[in-house]
Amino acid sequence: MSRFKVELQALPAQKFTARLGSFTLTIELQWMARAEVFRVNIFTAQGAPLTAGRYLLPGADLLASLYPPPGANYGSLMLVGDMATPANLGINNMLVWADE
Template sequence: MSRYKVDIQALPAQTFNAPLGSNTLVIELQWMARLEVFRVSISTASGNLLTAGRFLLPDVDLLAGLYPPPKVNYGSLILEGKQPTPDNLGVDNTLVWSDER
């Protein structure tokens, strides 16, 4: 089983490439001030959208239940720790990828 931390910064908005095993995904985080939650969009490196509009919440797998189900097993991507805010993102919590679902 492979498992490692995905680097994120304490910012209200960011887009970054995340090498997850043998795949690279593009992750966009956008702080929604009114709801006080981060909105997440995830695409493949080639630009195919996997999911959009999910919330970044502790202990929720961002790669679960993708529809239509991808032919590739992307594993799981879970935020561990406290509820994220622009001030504590990547400080009081950790985004963790695992090759197991």
């Protein structure tokens, strides 16, 4: 099993690309002040949406229950550590990808 940390910045909104195994995905994070949670949108390298509006919660797999193309396995991507806020994102927690 391969695991690695996806770099995050302590910002209320960010968009970045991440190499997850053989796939490059674009990840958008937006802080929702009223709900006090980050909303996550994930796109393929070609810009096709994989998921939108998922919440960034500790232990929740952001790539679960996707319908990838045949033969594509994106693995899992989850927040490990404290509940994310704009002040502690990437400091008291980390986004971890695993290929299983």
